Amino acid sequence: MTYGTTDMTDNKAPAVEVRNLAKHYGDFVALKNVNVSIAAGEYFVLLGPSGGGKTTLLRTLGGFHKPTRGEILLHGRNVGHLPPDKRPTTMVFQAYALFPHMTVTQNVGYGLKVAGLSKARIAEKVDYALEQVGLTQFTHRKPHELSGGQQQRVQLARAIVLDRDILLLDEPLAALDAQLRKDMCLELKHLQEKVGITFIHVTHNQEEAMTVADRIALIANGDLVEYGRARDIYRAPQKSFTASFVGENNMLKGKVAQSNGASIVVDVAGAMLQVDKRDLDVSDGQEVTLSIRSECVSLDRANGSAAASDGLSMIGTYDESVYLGLTTSHLAHLPDGTEMVSRVIAGSDDTPPEAGAPVRLSWKPSDIRLHVE
Amino acid sequence: MNDYDNIWLHRLKWAYLLLVVLTLMTPVIYVMYVSFNANGFGANEYVFTLEWYGLIFSDELLIGALGWTVILALVVTVVAVPMALLSAKYYKAADNKLFPIFLLLSPLFVPPDILGSALLVFFKNLNLVFIWLGDQIGTSLFDSWFRLSFLTATIGLIIYTIPYSFVVILITMGRYRTEQTEAARACGANGWRAFWDIEFPQIRAGVFSACAFTVILVFNEYTRTSLLKGGFDTFTTVLISQMLNTGMSPQSYAMSAMVSFVAIAVIGSIILFTMLRAESLGRIARAKAEPVMS
Structure with missing residues (x-):
């Protein structure tokens, strides 16, 4: 039973299906022809840089923006024409969305009151929702008497108490400090597993996305660039944008020197690198991008100035090391000036090369990926 | 330096504020003053009375x-x-x-x-x-x-x-x-x-x-x-x-004064209520907002 909307559930259909969705603001195109399908009970994250269109997509799903073109189907029913209060969705906002003149209990129970539930039923459901988010001792406080994390939990309780099928979260942790954000990420994930509804979460923070997501969609410049399981997005990005945005990838630009066979040879700053073709359509002389995650790059002192010739390494010049606590990043540059990073567990190599020393940057065949766009 | 450290500066500030209020309110206060004079406006002798207020309703x-x-x-x-x-x-x-x-x-x-x-x-x-x-x-x-x-x-x-x-x-x-x-x-x-x-x-x-x-x-x-x-x-x-x-007429002075009294009382009550409520809310908030674990 959902409160405040008519039941629109079709169990066979995906929870959310977006078809050819576009949103324009005058000449500005916020979303271009987005297509995506989200299964019921999935934790789906929209990840991307600020201004990319992820919040526009989320707000369009929630009914706060009217699409310029395209369809939004929630559980198989077209809801593009419905206002927010008529959709089987509810939303958690980044901040400032609690009702300041109401107590925690009143905030959480507001949607149930609007739905016309009895006071006893509201009290019962509010208690349960507050228990879910660990706020039972703060029921009579006003929002300004709560910390940022507690305020976001009240928002969560206010959303889940409605038993809607789809919860939209618009950068819910952006206003929290780093440690609290980490804790809340896990809480969100556990809460989603507990309540079992579809969560669609917008963030620009990849660590947050990785922590909570079953699947991640990358959105930039109004385009849905790529989507897939969190692990695949991180380890095997299809698009160069994904590689550049998720994780810390070394992006190498080069030209195809030899395109026959399952693996091709790409000329990058004079080095001939081998890379799996991945059934992509490439031809000799074509400009391509290669990506290698920084933690997959090994950095060793090079003997003399001998050029690497195995297709899986390059010679560069060492610049400096940056200690990051758990890891240390070693920075080097290639002859054409391209910067490369090798990230290792801190302390595993306590004596880095001197700045300006020649170094060999190498990787395994499976760690380098070809991107053609 | 905090201006409260200098008592004369503090008094000067309040004196200035009072002067501004008096400048603004003196004509109204004068109308009120006249409205209680049995001899009306401009009379040499001031005799306190409430008579004009009683006569308002006959005008x-x-x-x-x-x-x-x-x-x-x-x-x-x-x-x-x-x-x-x-x-x-x-x-x-x-x-x-x-x-x-x-x-x-x-x-x-x-x-x-x-x-x-x-x-x-x-x-x-x-x-x-x-x-x-x-x-x-x-x-x-x-x-x-x-x-x-x-x-x-x-x-x-x-x-x-x-x-x-x-x-x-x-x-x-x-x-x-x-x-x-x-x-x-x-x-x-x-x-x-x-x-x-x-x-x-x-x-x-x-x-x-x-x-x-x-x-x-x-x-x-x-x-x-x-x-x-x-x-x-x-x-x-x-x-x-x-x-x-x-x-x-003396009744006009009385009526003007009465309207002014009502307006000042209403506005004053709103301000007083707002101040007391803000203070009360602040006190409650301070009492409740002891450090809490997130």
């Missing part, structure tokens, strides 16, 4: 004018404040804010006698147009629609008071976050319910202040009202015409 002209003013103030408030509220809501949601603010505040920049006489000419011509229209279709139904009357005075005062109400409401609305309306919609509330349950309680002070301000403005207004009122008198028009023709 039919003054009581009639007060009645018309109260009705006018109520009607103008009922129309102007919701219009100002809607305008403020539109303004807050608008992408281009310059044009609507120019339109809404432009009546403030037109001198009252010019706006009043412009409206007078406009209504007189409009009345002629309506009479002509009635003649064309053979009816006298439209003949008095825009003859100078309560309606024309009301329209003139609505035009005058909307910009003030708009500004007062907008100031309160400035602190309101629209995410709260969206959150209410996401909880299942329709647009009206979201406004009534969530937004209105937070801008209520501004709306009530706009109401109080509108009533005071209507009581205070002379030029537009006297030009547009037609066959009735308002409190201010009676007072001013009395003063110009025969000088103010």
Whole structure:
């Protein structure tokens, strides 16, 4: 039973299906022809840089923006024409969305009151929702008497108490400090597993996305660039944008020197690198991008100035090391000036090369990926 | 250096504040003073009396004018404040804010006698147009629609008071976050319910202040009202015409003083209530907001 909307559930259909969705603001195109399908009970994250269109997509799903073109189907029913209060969705906002003149209990129970539930039923459901988010001792406080994390939990309780099928979260942790954000990420994930509804979460923070997501969609410049399981997005990005945005990838630009066979040879700053073709359509002389995650790059002192010739390494010049606590990043540059990073567990190599020393940057065949766009 | 460290600087600040208030209020205080004098304005001897206050209700002209003013103030408030509220809501949601603010505040920049006489000419011509229209279709139904009357005075005062109400409401609305309306919609509330349950309680002070301000403005207004009122008198028009023709009567002083007392009492109560409530809320918040684990 959902409160405040008519039941629109079709169990066979995906929870959310977006078809050819576009949103324009005058000449500005916020979303271009987005297509995506989200299964019921999935934790789906929209990840991307600020201004990319992820919040526009989320707000369009929630009914706060009217699409310029395209369809939004929630559980198989077209809801593009419905206002927010008529959709089987509810939303958690980044901040400032609690009702300041109401107590925690009143905030959480507001949607149930609007739905016309009895006071006893509201009290019962509010208690349960507050228990879910660990706020039972703060029921009579006003929002300004709560910390940022507690305020976001009240928002969560206010959303889940409605038993809607789809919860939209618009950068819910952006206003929290780093440690609290980490804790809340896990809480969100556990809460989603507990309540079992579809969560669609917008963030620009990849660590947050990785922590909570079953699947991640990358959105930039109004385009849905790529989507897939969190692990695949991180380890095997299809698009160069994904590689550049998720994780810390070394992006190498080069030209195809030899395109026959399952693996091709790409000329990058004079080095001939081998890379799996991945059934992509490439031809000799074509400009391509290669990506290698920084933690997959090994950095060793090079003997003399001998050029690497195995297709899986390059010679560069060492610049400096940056200690990051758990890891240390070693920075080097290639002859054409391209910067490369090798990230290792801190302390595993306590004596880095001197700045300006020649170094060999190498990787395994499976760690380098070809991107053609 | 903190100015509280220097007691004379602190006293000087308060003395200056008192001087400003006295400058503003002295004429009103003098009217109050005269209203208690049995010998009236300008008399050599001051004899305290409440007699004039007792006689107010026997002055039919003054009581009639007060009645018309109260009705006018109520009607103008009922129309102007919701219009100002809607305008403020539109303004807050608008992408281009310059044009609507120019339109809404432009009546403030037109001198009252010019706006009043412009409206007078406009209504007189409009009345002629309506009479002509009635003649064309053979009816006298439209003949008095825009003859100078309560309606024309009301329209003139609505035009005058909307910009003030708009500004007062907008100031309160400035602190309101629209995410709260969206959150209410996401909880299942329709647009009206979201406004009534969530937004209105937070801008209520501004709306009530706009109401109080509108009533005071209507009581205070002379030029537009006297030009547009037609066959009735308002409190201010009676007072001013009395003063110009025969000088103010002792009852007029008493009535002016009484209206001032009421206005000061109402505004003072609002300020006092607001201060006490803010202090009380602050005390509760401080008591409750002991450090909590997130």
